[in-house]
Amino acid sequence: xxxxxxxxxxxxxxxxxxxxxxxxxxxxxxxxxxxxxxxxxxxxxxxxxxxxxxxxxxxxxxxxxxxxxxxxxxxxxxxxxxxxxxxxxxxxxxxxxxxxxxxxxxxxxxxxxxxxxxxxxxxxxxxxxxxxxxxxxxxxxxxxxxxxxxxxxxxxxxxxxxxxxxxxxxxxxxxxxxxxxxxxxxxxxxxxxxxxxxxxxxxxxxxxxxxxxxxxxxxxxxxxxxxxxxxxxxxxxxxxxxxxxxxxxxxxxxxxxxxxxxxxxxxxxxxxxxxxxxxxxxxxxxxxxxxxxxxxxxxxxxxxxxxxxxxxxxxxxxxxxxxxxxxxxxxxxxxxxxxxxxxxxxxxxxxxxxxxxxxxxxxxxxxxxxxxxxxxxxxxxxxxxxxxxxxxxxxxxxxxxxxxxxxxxxxxxxxxxxxxxxxxxxxxxxxxxxxxxxxxxxxxxxxxxxxxxxxxxxxxxxxxxx
Amino acid sequence: xxxxxxxxxxxxxxxxxxxxxxxxxxxxxxxxxxxxxxxxxxxxxxxxxxxxxxxxxxxxxxxxxxxxxxxxxxxxxxxxxxxxxxxxxxxxxxxxxxxxxxxxxxxxxxxxxxxxxxxxxxxxxxxxxxxxxxxxxxxxxxxxxxxxxxxxxxxxxxxxxxxxxxxxxxxxxxxxxxxxxxxxxxxxxxxxxxxxxxxxxxxxxxxxxxxxxxxxxxxxxxxxxxxxxxxxxx
Numbered sequence: 001x002x003x004x005x006x007x008x009x010x011x012x013x014x015x016x017x018x019x020x021x022x023x024x025x026x027x028x029x030x031x032x033x034x035x036x037x038x039x040x041x042x043x044x045x046x047x048x049x050x051x052x053x054x055x056x057x058x059x060x061x062x063x064x065x066x067x068x069x070x071x072x073x074x075x076x077x078x079x080x081x082x083x084x085x086x087x088x089x090x091x092x093x094x095x096x097x098x099x100x101x102x103x104x105x106x107x108x109x110x111x112x113x114x115x116x117x118x119x120x121x122x123x124x125x126x127x128x129x130x131x132x133x134x135x136x137x138x139x140x141x142x143x144x145x146x147x148x149x150x151x152x153x154x155x156x157x158x159x160x161x162x163x164x165x166x167x168x169x170x171x172x173x174x175x176x177x178x179x180x181x182x183x184x185x186x187x188x189x190x191x192x193x194x195x196x197x198x199x200x201x202x203x204x205x206x207x208x209x210x211x212x213x214x215x216x217x218x219x220x221x222x223x224x225x226x227x228x229x230x231x232x233x234x235x236x237x238x239x240x241x242x243x244x245x246x247x248x249x250x251x252x253x254x255x256x257x258x259x260x261x262x263x264x265x266x267x268x269x270x271x272x273x274x275x276x277x278x279x280x281x282x283x284x285x286x287x288x289x290x291x292x293x294x295x296x297x298x299x300x301x302x303x304x305x306x307x308x309x310x311x312x313x314x315x316x317x318x319x320x321x322x323x324x325x326x327x328x329x330x331x332x333x334x335x336x337x338x339x340x341x342x343x344x345x346x347x348x349x350x351x352x353x354x355x356x357x358x359x360x361x362x363x364x365x366x367x368x369x370x371x372x373x374x375x376x377x378x379x380x381x382x383x384x385x386x387x388x389x390x391x392x393x394x395x396x397x398x399x400x401x402x403x404x405x406x407x408x409x410x411x412x413x414x415x416x417x418x419x420x421x422x423x424x425x426x427x428x429x430x431x432x433x434x435x436x437x438x439x440x441x442x443x444x445x446x447x448x449x450x451x452x453x454x455x456x457x458x459x460x461x462x463x464x465x466x
Numbered sequence: 467x468x469x470x471x472x473x474x475x476x477x478x479x480x481x482x483x484x485x486x487x488x489x490x491x492x493x494x495x496x497x498x499x500x501x502x503x504x505x506x507x508x509x510x511x512x513x514x515x516x517x518x519x520x521x522x523x524x525x526x527x528x529x530x531x532x533x534x535x536x537x538x539x540x541x542x543x544x545x546x547x548x549x550x551x552x553x554x555x556x557x558x559x560x561x562x563x564x565x566x567x568x569x570x571x572x573x574x575x576x577x578x579x580x581x582x583x584x585x586x587x588x589x590x591x592x593x594x595x596x597x598x599x600x601x602x603x604x605x606x607x608x609x610x611x612x613x614x615x616x617x618x619x620x621x622x623x624x625x626x627x628x629x630x631x632x633x634x635x636x637x638x639x640x641x642x643x644x645x646x647x648x649x650x651x652x653x654x655x656x657x658x659x660x661x662x663x664x665x666x667x668x669x670x671x672x673x674x675x676x677x678x679x680x681x682x683x684x685x686x687x688x689x690x691x692x693x694x695x696x697x698x699x700x
Contacts, residue, residue: 009565361561366550366578459522
């Protein structure tokens with residue numbers, strides 16, 4: 001009680017200097033609480049935005065792929081998933097999986113005609129199954145024309161408004177909804193071509209810096225363009241031949257007299273389109289199930305020739321940007337508090353020096369070292385906790401203010417972080433606990449040396465004030 | 467048994483590269499209840515001797531015994547406890563704690579000593595407040611008091627815990643002569659009434675005249691130990 005009384009009155013007596021220190025501590029605490037809330041809100045919002053626009057909770061892709069999936073691998077697409085149908089069935093049956101969306105990234109040419117002249121337009125695209133894509137990432141809303149896979153199961157392509165503007169600027173034409181075009185795609189055997197229709201245009205609501213350059217094509221047109229096709233069913237005799245090949249030489253020679261194998265009727269084969277999907281985005285029932293689902297996919301991976309990457313690994317540099325931002329905020333906060341701690345230590349040392357006679361007097365009157373040390377710790381704690389409380393109140397008010405309407409960010413930062421728009425802050429208790437802990441820690445660390453100096457002041461210093 | 471005994475007490479300081487001998491083998495005995503002045507010019511070693519007797523410093527060699535205990539052998543914790551229980555201090559510059567008022571300054575040693583109930587502390591503080599005539603200034607801070615009033619507070623603070631010895635290092639040096647005389651008179655009155663041993667340093671001849679024994683120091687040596695009352699040497 002005596003220590004606290006002395007501490008509080010000493011702070012009041014040196015109010016000017018202590019107000020300066022208190023302001024620094026309050027500012028530092030504000031930065032800790034607001035910064036931690038901002039960083040965690042940005043991390044959460046960034047995760048949500050990446051999951052909802054690029055990757056789902058995880059991406060399943062071919063085990064033959066050498067690179068991780070990325071939203072930007074248009075020039076070096078991943079290998080096709082070998083048996084996409086089986087993989088899709090496997091994923092849909094997994095507990096914890098809410099929805100899946102097979103898709104592929106690629107690039108090609110859109111050939112349009114103007115006044116009898118063919119114009120080749122470069123075209124970067126996602127090939128999607130509209131219904132499953134909408135389940136995972138939400139529907140692509142047309143700004144003109146119609147959407148892919150509408151009520152009539154429309155096939156064709158959707159062009160971004162920005163891309164269309166670029167076509168006009170660079171090639172002098174603008175694609176119009178309903179326009180017939182030819183798609184050209186480079187395949188292993190040459191150039192594939194398929195007739196298609198421009199269904200409509202869209203303007204991305206989020207990640208405009210990415211989706212302005214990405215267009216959408218339905219998966220069927222994509223398979224046609226690249227000739228991803230198989231047959232519905234093989235002739236019965238062919239099936240027997242394949243079975244014999246599996247069984248060994250004797251079985252193969254046993255078919256030697258089979259007349260049905262002497263001439264196969266290939267005219268009866270029915271073509272069936274194969275999926276060209278290179279990735280399957282998976283949304284889970286809850287993010288807590290990621291490990292469980294990843295484990296199940298890894299277990300089945302060898303048979304299905306698939307592997308999985310969690311959203312952050314599959315997000316290209318987006319998750320890294322979010323983490324780098326968090327690291328920067330925490331580093332900046334730590335730096336601010338380091339400076340505050342140094343200034344605080346320095347001020348306390350000056351205080352100790354100025355109060356040498358007072359401390360010596362207390363020691364002469366019978367105060368032991370721990371009393372003197374406790375006095376300075378109490379001063380530091382009282383000042384820092386009061387200042388931290390002010391900083392926290394200010395931070396709390398600011399967080400609440402930006403929780404509803406969101407914190408405006410520079411557009412470039414916002415685009416990379418959350419796909420654009422203001423960042424809604426998500427109030428949480430832990431940044432406040434962190435602020436308190438940091439204030440206490442700084443008090444203890446910054447006071448440790450001055451307390452040692454103060455406690456080592458000899459009682460004979462009482463005589464020094466002559 | 468003497469309450470204070472110095473046996474060949476020496477004290478050296480280092481001032482940069484220079485070694486300063488503040489006390490050069492002092493032998494001195496002070497009896498319980500004495501009202502003793504240590505006199506000498508500035509730098510003669512008066513304050514150093516008081517520091518040793520007050521257990522706020524230890525001798526470089528020789529012995530200092532306070533109430534029969536050789537203080538040089540005590541560690542910091544024991545010395546602190548010893549000061550708390552045996553010694554009261556009156557400083558030249560009063561050395562009141564600026565953030566505490568008159569009452570609280572006087573109460574301070576009792577709070578450090580512990581073991582006093584609030585009522586008991588109040589009774590002791592009020593007794594000495596009245597003794598030094600400051601009952602009407604209880605809630606004043608040191609900055610609101612005159613020099614004489616501050617020194618009265620310091621006297622009350624030194625006496626409140628009923629110490630064996632009160633040490634006063636030039637207690638009148640920062641006071642005008644009239645106030646200084648009144649302060650010494652007050653100290654002497656308490657010495658007579660309470661039987662508390664008072665040891666004070668001064669180089670003021672008028673103040674010296676109020677002491678019942680004067681020990682003269684020059685260049686760190688006792689020139690004249692005076693005579694303790696009742697020893698037949700006065």
